Amino acid sequence: MIQFLLNRELRSEQTLDPNTTVLQYLREHRGKTGTKEGCASGDCGACTVVIGELVGDRLRYRTLNSCLTFVCALHGKQLITVEDLKHQGQLHSVQQAMVDCHGSQCGFCTPGFVMSLFALQKNRGDGVQTYDPHQTHEALAGNLCRCTGYRPILEAAEQACCAKQPDQFDAREAETIAQLQRITPRETAELSDGEKRSLSPLTVAELAELYAANPQARLLAGGTDLALEVTQFHRELPVMIHVGQITEMKQVQITDRHIEIG
Ligand code: FES
Ligand code: FES
Structure with missing residues (x-):
């Protein structure tokens, strides 16, 4: 929910x-x-x-x-x-x-x-x-x-x-x-219509576990590319794992050699 x-x-x-x-x-x-x-x-x-x-x-x-x-x-x-x-x-x-x-x-x-x-x-x-x-x-x-x-x-x-x-x-x-x-999220949230589902884990460990159990899942971050598959190509995404609730996945680190996203 x-x-x-x-x-x-x-x-x-x-x-x-x-x-x-x-x-x-x-x-x-x-x-x-x-x-x-x-x-x-x-x-x-x-x-x-x-x-x-x-x-x-x-x-x-x-x-x-x-x-x-x-x-x-x-x-x-x-x-x-x-x-x-x-x-x-x-x-x-x-x-x-x-x-x-x-x-x-x-x-x-x-x-x-x-x-x-x-x-x-x-x-x-x-x-x-x-x-x-x-x-x-x-x-x-x-x-x-x-x-x-x-x-x-x-x-x-x-x-x-x-x-x-x-x-x-x-x-x-x-x-x-x-x-x-x-309503601050305290556990993995799931949304489903019985066929398609999205999962929103809170930690990297939970994300790894869910991804291992659902290797066909598409990872959803901002959705600026992934959502186009639905809105422009009219495809269905059966399983999505949303990474937007995971603190580490939202960080951008800039060092002298590279940029690390998530
Ligand atoms: S306000 Fe100019 S196209 Fe809508
Ligand atoms: S940016 Fe959403 S309808 Fe154009």
Whole structure:
């Protein structure tokens, strides 16, 4: 079973095709169609969502392409979508900035831009009022517009960053941290629809054991290559072992002679 927060709601999934992407899960299983599919190959950013996760006892936000992320990768995390930003009838400040600056150009790309801006705003330190164009370009580098251009969106980014106000996510931060601590993975998680399955071990030793027992399994890390087999080539992956919960597999070490990944 995997467990995650869909914004505030605790979701537990046990019987689900592990070849389901987060984008399919949102749109087809949860009826949340605000997140869009543009390319389904990680190129356009229309499907951008934000993940909240614990780093130590702090909450960290990052964007990801939901079209390339299998749902098992949500285990122990918070998933925030564009539907979650509006609060008590008020647009979030990043949405309002897009409106004010005429940055809302088409319905496919705008939700993705909004989520990237949301993560950008969230990851700026409290009280930081200066605008950093380089940081903004980095944050929006994965979001493409094919129609109009980026100037209004960059202006919206500047407004959103400079006018950062505490929002509902700040108000609920302690509650969210407590919720995530309660669902922190403590053992290998399995997701299965009876035929296909994904396994998410926590240690290298467990990974080795599972891989020995399932030599046909495909190893899943970020999924930027593997997910294309499902979304572009329409193949099925019968067994996946997700390495994203294993601390050692997420480390990048740079020495004077080489780079060691995982
Ligand atoms: S739909 Fe284009 S990056 Fe996901
Ligand atoms: S905003 Fe969608 S193509 Fe330009």
